Amino acid sequence: MSTSVEPRGWAKAALHVNGWFVYMFFYAPIVLLVIYSFSNSRNVGTWGGFTLDWYRDFFDSSNARGALSNSVKIAIFSTIISVALGTMAALSLERFTFRGKKVFDALLYLPIIIPDVTMAVMMLLFFGEFFDVLDALFGLGLRKGFWSISISHIAFNISFVSVVVRARLAGMDTDLEEAAIDLYASRWKAFRYVTFPQIVPGIAGGALLAMTLSLDDVVITQFVAGPGWTTLPVYVFGLIRKGVTPLINAVSVTMLVVSMLLVVLSIVAQRVRRSG
Amino acid sequence: MTSAVELSGITKRFGDVVAVDNVDLSIADGEFFAMLGPSGCGKTTTLRLIAGLEFPTEGSLSIFGQEVGTLTPDKRPVNTVFQNYALFPHLTVLENVGFGLKMQGTDKETIRSRSMEMIELVQLDGLAERKPSQMSGGQQQRVALARALVNQPKVLLLDEPLGALDLKLRQEMQLELKKLQRDVGISFVFVTHDQEEALTMSDRIAVMDDGKLLQVATPEEIYERPANRFVADFIGQTNLLEGTVSDAETVILENGISVRAKNGFTAGTHVAVSLRPERAHIQSQGEFEEGWSHINGSVETVTYLGNALIYGIKLDWMELEVREENHPGVELHRPGAEITVSWDPEAISVVSD
16 A cells, blocks of 8 residues: 555664564573573583483472472462452442542552562561561461461552453443343342453453462562572572572473463463353 | 323432432333433433432332332333443343343243344344344344343333434334334333434423423424423424513514514513424515515525525524425525515414523
């Protein structure tokens, strides 16, 4: 078409170069990471022939396996809770009016805005006091670990989930819910059969984001994790202090694969829903 | 006989805003009833009050004699066709239509057979497995109708049902809706801002403005005997000639001319004579029908419509619009021509604020 705004000539070439440059910027480190995780050499930057030793080391190390299983447990638990709470927060803000709504709205996004370190220190102080109080009151003997990390992750993930779910809700016609109620649905059934199916992609997206953030988090987790309790990213961080070996590459590649599987799964899940 | 829908003293406030102001209204069973008014006049709120999507602040609302003012929609024998249809995008046509029955706990077989029946009634056979997004506007409209009617409501409420359709489809659907209403035999209450749609489709029309009910009457009555200035102006085209009542037979216009105009107002009331463009005639100056009221003026503009001519007429103190049917041999008046406008004194109405 003569009116096309597609770039031509040197502009097109420059755009191509730019595109490849961005791809390289994104993926070259990942490719290097993957390659060197199979390198039979103690030095990260040197190729010493192919080996699976680092992966064997990783899966043989009870510390690493423990950290991995902690990470997964916390990720799953904190995701479930933050998806439930975040979705409810999103629904309340999009569908209802109540006293203090604006304040709630603003406060909800605080965890996204404030720096990780601030959040981490806050959480550290909170659990120091809170667990002591609970201990004094009920003699629970709570130690920092699974619960303190999970609660911290839930605390910031609620914000992210509600942002994603709200975006989806905002794009949905409130007429649909009224139509459901007009067609004899109770409020719950209207949610179950109309609202929920509409926002499932948002909820799935929010869940995925929450899980990724939980699996990724180092700063906050490091502050609130008790002695003897660690997640995989914190473990990796610890390893670096002792010197970088390709073991770290192997751990990182494992995390990368898991994350990518999650993303692919969620995309597949949404495809199935749509065509089903 | 009890009315299908009865509103008495219904008021709805949203904070300080009075959306519906002390409305009394009675809709008969089997009636095609239009609620007409400009946007924000309270017609949609009134419909939502009947549906149960809003509750009245004051007054009582009954459906077939049963007080329903504070009942939720599921407890009322009415269903709604929403403005943009509000079809569930994730469900097929069949599932959309069967939704109401499913929510009422009807068994699967009955849901299926009744839904299919209804889909046939609205002529969507073969499209039962489609999603709403795969259908045209007109088809979506039919799905919305089927989805409401399958529940066998005693009254069907329609909010601007044809608003989203293009002109040709709208005219087709007007006839079809009318036919559908006769077939199912229940009252249809529909909200519209389109006065032509209201006139063509309804048995009776309620005209609303600013939350108040101005007139409830048949289309003919509304057109011929508007209750006030707003109704005269809103329904169809009209010329409003301001004046003052002299006696029950006479109104003195602004420029001092007195014209014959039967009215029920006391002398001295400020009124307007409503003269419809098609009720006035123009002839060369000095010519007019025996016994007709007449005023001299000049042609300012002529708009040729094919089947008719619209004249813009300049009088000494105001402008008039006159519509002449384009009969064979009709006399054409050019802009600038000196003419006389005349009308049958029986063909006008007198309205006040």
